[in-house]
Amino acid sequence: MRYLWIVPPLALLSQACLADGPLSSESGVTNRSVAAVERGLAWLADRQQDDGSWLCKVGYKLNEDFIGEEGKHVGVTALAGMAFLANGNTPKRGKYGDTVENALSFVLSCVRKEDGYITANGTRMYEHAFSTMFLAEVYGMSPRDDLKEKLRQAAFLIVRSQNDEGGWRYQPFPRDADISITVSTLQALRAARNVGIRVPKDVIHRAVDYVKRCSDNPDGSFSYQDLTRHMTRSTYSLTAAGVTALYSAGEYDSVQARRGLDYLRTHLYELNYSQYHYFYGHYYACQAFYQAGGEEWADYYSQLREEILSHQHPDGHWDDAVGETYATAMACLLLSMPMDYLPIFQR
DSSP: OOOOOOOOOHHHHHHHSOSSSBSSTTTOOBHHHHHHHHHHHHHHHHTOOTTSOOEEEEEEEETTEEEEEEEEOHHHHHHHHHHHHTTTOBTTBSTTHHHHHHHHHHHHHTBOTTTOOBOSTTOOHHHHHHHHHHHHHHHHHSOOHHHHHHHHHHHHHHHHTOOTTSOBOSSSSOSSOBHHHHHHHHHHHHHHHHTTOOOOHHHHHHHHHHHHHTOOOTTSOOBSSOTTTOOOOBOHHHHHHHHHHHHHTTOTTOHHHHHHHHHHHHTTTSOOTTSTTHHHHHHHHHHHHHHHOHHHHHHHHHHHHHHHHHTOOTTSOOOOSSOHHHHHHHHHHHHHGGGOOSGGGOO
């Protein structure tokens, strides 16, 4: 099934919003949040490189810091591209149509011919997964044969790199797995499957079993790795990732998803803006609560929205340990998620 949308530009959304109230009681989108996204997208567009990429630290997490060197970052480029898609821009269409087209060109240029791995400057499976999801969302809006083939190759790379535990790890030849990588790859496979790319059912079933084995904590939280094999940590961010992973696989009513959502409800204040995992954790928590809907969504999102808005700089950007482009792309995605334009975020 292919998805084609015609969506209103941000300016029209701004006019439709009340001065300080939500666009609708269900969405939580406000005039202030729409205006903040407008400034964030303008900031991102001004900093796109000539080849369509965005610069950010390419590296790895060390304790509560991020170690790396600034370079052309395919994962951040995919996330930034998603932020523009989430606001009604498609390749060559919309206010930022050229921005999206250039981002797409860069991501496509990073697809390795020999195996479909999307990587640049040493990026790993996280970036491959987000890039695959970006390609799938673009393909749903602007079907192109060249895009379809590279998307198919990228999705197949994920399928064949699933390890014997049922999950994925930092590289496409994993000896073990973790839930953080697994949720990103599951969402990429869901996005690809939504637009007609074949994904074997047993791959999804094995991944779901893996995620569930990460959830056997008395408090309902999810752990970093399979608890039957590893002594490992559990956190708010990992629990949000676990719940979203199950939702991505259609497991909306499983015991593990319900218990995980209960944990998220009772630990809302575990993340704060100064923490490394702030945007990562809320990227998944936002999806989990949005799927839950109702008062749970409204209570969660009103707090998150106001906190994000309070940290935007006057020129439109946000910042964190990974870098300004990553933080700005993620902030724009979180503020845009309830606009419901991207199928990967829809109820």
